[in-house]
Every structure is written in structure tokens, then in C-alpha cells.
Amino acid sequence: MNREKSLTQKISDKEKDPQEFFQYQIYSQLKHKGWCQSMAFTKENSLLFAQFKTLIKVLCIHEGAMNQIRMLSSHKTFLTTITVLQQFNSLISTSEEGQIHVWSMVPIAKPLIIKKFDAPSSLVSCLLYNESYDVIITGSNNNIKFWKNPMKWLLIQSIDDHKGAVWALSLNQDENKLISCGWDKMILITERQKNEIWVVVQKVAVKDYGYRLCFLDDDYFLYQPIFQRSIGLFSILNNGCKVEKIAEKELVERHTECNAFFPMQFEKNKKIILNKIGDKIVILKVKGKEQIQIVQSINCNSHNIFGKMSDDGQFLVIWDESSNKLQIRKLFNH
Numbered sequence: 634m635n636r637e638k639s640l641t642q643k644i645s646d647k648e649k650d651p652q653e654f655f656q657y658q659i660y661s662q663l664k665h666k667g668w669c670q671s672m673a674f675t676k677e678n679s680l681l682f683a684q685f686k687t688l689i690k691v692l693c694i695h696e697g698a699m700n701q702i703r704m705l706s707s708h709k710t711f712l713t714t715i716t717v718l719q720q721f722n723s724l725i726s727t728s729e730e731g732q733i734h735v736w737s738m739v740p741i742a743k744p745l746i747i748k749k750f751d752a753p754s755s756l757v758s759c760l761l762y763n764e765s766y767d768v769i770i771t772g773s774n775n776n777i778k779f780w781k782n783p784m785k786w787l788l789i790q791s792i793d794d795h796k797g798a799v800w801a802l803s804l805n806q807d808e809n810k811l812i813s814c815g816w817d818k819m820i821l822i823t824e825r826q827k828n829e830i831w832v833v834v835q836k837v838a839v840k841d842y843g844y845r846l847c848f849l850d851d852d853y854f855l856y857q858p859i860f861q862r863s864i865g866l867f868s869i870l871n872n873g874c875k876v877e878k879i880a881e882k883e884l885v886e887r888h889t890e891c892n893a894f895f896p897m898q899f900e901k902n903k904k905i906i907l908n909k910i911g912d913k914i915v916i917l918k919v920k921g922k923e924q925i926q927i928v929q930s931i932n933c934n935s936h937n938i939f940g941k942m943s944d945d946g947q948f949l950v951i952w953d954e955s956s957n958k959l960q961i962r963k964l965f966n967h
Contacts, residue, residue, distance in 0.1 A: 657962035663699045665959040669952040670894040671712045674943040676719040684712040714760045727757035772799030805848045834873040845897035890936045900946030907942045
């Protein structure tokens with residue numbers, strides 16, 4: 634208990650280093666009257682793919698302006714994730730009925746559908762890939778699936794230890810540990826073995842389920858429980874055999890209703906964390922292994938907020954139900 638208290642004090646943001654001050658300031662806005670919980674930038678941040686109900690808008694970003702150049706149509710139900718695989722010049726979209734669609738981005742401004750298939754269970758709720766782009770991991774109802782080769786999508790393994798929807802996935806920096814959370818109030822620690830098989834090594838029971846978690850390095854991660862004002866910092870010990878909550882950081886004065894489809898992100902070069910809690914977007918800065926600092930809080934008038942940070946952390950895109958606007962914010966003073 635004393636350890637947790639001392640670490641909570643260590644991650645206090647009362648004494649902010651002025652050299653670490655930065656903000657995401659409004660760069661471009663566009664009226665977008667349609668549900669938008671999925672979006673993704675291309676690597677060079679020149680294009681934005683944004684959900685429009687069952688469709689995908691292709692938007693060009695140039696000198697502070699967003700202009701729609703194309704509308705993509707292939708899904709029958711609302712989209713759940715949009716992912717750009719720049720190395721393969723491909724775009725992945727998933728939807729509520731469990732379909733996965735792969736688009737060719739050659740030419741980049743006119744993507745064409747090249748593959749459609751059903752995931753083995755409905756509702757693909759989250760998706761991530763490793764740095765070499767050769768393994769894709771999806772979360773859905775009751776399971777986590779591992780896919781090899783994003784051009785062929787070969788299903789190589791399924792883990793069925795979650796009960797209910799899997800809302801978030803995160804790989805550590807060495808890419809040998811995977812954490813996941815869902816409706817079952819469990820955080821799973823899954824490790825890659827020498828034979829490339831993934832094995833659940835630890836199940837951590839938590840008081841409240843959560844929609845968001847994220848690794849900060851190989852063994853430290855953040856977990857955002859619903860119905861709470863704070864974010865939890867955890868450490869994985871003894872090769873995954875033990876998980877310890879070592880600190881909490883209060884982010885808001887009161888908790889409000891929250892929802893899924895806004896992944897927590899960590900940009901390791903800038904050490905920036907993007908998080909959503911209730912009707913607020915909170916930007917945090919990692920100051921050390923056990924120190925985080927609130928840098929910016931963006932207030933919205935609805936808990937229905939969705940967003941994504943660009944891979945380099947330079948841009949942040951937000952859509953909220955209250956304004957019905959797509960808003961791009963750019964990082965300044967970093």
C-alpha cells in the first residue's frame with residue numbers, strides 16, 4: 634500500500650516542466666453528420682480514412698483543409714475499425730457483422746476492394762499488427778485471433794479465454810507479450826513461445842471492465858476502467874507470472890458514461906499517450922517508467938467521442954456526436 638501511494642505521488646503533474654509543455658491545437662474541421670467511430674491516417678498524414686456509417690470517406694489533408702475525394706462502399710453494417718497497412722499499400726476495414734475487407738491503395742486516392750471474408754465470430758471490435766506487418770491480431774466476441782500474411786489472411790491461432798467482447802489489444806515493444814481486456818472484467822497476459830504459439834500466462838481480475846489499455850514498454854502498461862476517475866499503472870513481473878498494480882493517476886473530477894472504439898495509443902518516440910475517459914480526451918506524457926503527466930484535456934459535450942492519433946503522433950483526429958464534426962488537431966511546441 635505504501636508503495637502504491639508513493640508511486641501515485643511520483644506520477645503527480647503538480648510540477649510540470651515547461652520544456653515538456655505541448656498541445657494539440659485545431660488544424661482543420663469538417664462537418665460530418667454521420668456516425669464515425671473508426672478512422673486512420675496514412676503514414677505521411679496526407680490522407681484520412683473516416684467512417685460514415687457503413688461507408689468510408691477518403692479525405693485529402695492539405696494546408697489546414699480537409700477535402701473529400703472519394704467514398705468507399707462495401708460493408709452492410711457499421712464499421713468497427715479502419716487500419717492502414719502502408720507497407721502493403723492496403724487498407725483494412727472491419728464491421729459489426731464480422732466481415733473483414735482488404736482494399737488495395739494503388740492508386741492511393743482510389744482504393745479498390747481485393748478481398749472479403751467473414752471472421753469466425755461476429756463483431757470485430759479491435760485490430761492491431763506487429764511492426765513487420767506479417768501478423769495481425771483481432772479481438773471479437775469471446776476470442777482473440779492471430780492471422781499470418783496480411784495479403785492472404787491465414788488464420789494461425791485462436792485464444793478463447795475471454796467471455797464476451799474483447800475491447801482492446803496491445804503488444805509490448807519486444808512484441809512477445811499481448812495484453813487484452815473486455816466485458817468479463819479480466820486482463821489477459823498472453824506470451825509468444827519459442828514455437829511462435831501464443832499462450833495465456835496470467836489472468837488479472839479487475840473491479841470494473843474497461844475499453845482501453847496500452848503497453849508503455851515491455852512490462853509496464855496502463856488500464857482505463859469504466860466508472861472510475863483514474864487510470865491504473867501495472868507492472869508485469871516474473872516473466873508474466875505476476876501482475877501488480879503499482880499506481881493510479883486521477884484524470885477527471887467525476888466519471889461519466891463512456892463507450893468503446895477509441896483505442897488508447899502510445900507514441901514511443903514522443904512518449905505521448907492518447908486516452909479517452911467519459912466526455913474528455915486526455916493527453917499524457919511519459920516522464921519515466923513510473924511517471925506520467927497530464928498535458929492536455931479536451932472537453933466534449935458528449936461521451937460519444939471517437940478519435941485516432943497518427944503513427945508519428947503529429948496529428949489527432951476527433952469526431953463527436955455533439956458537434957457532428959471531424960476535427961484534426963496538430964501537435965505544437967513539442
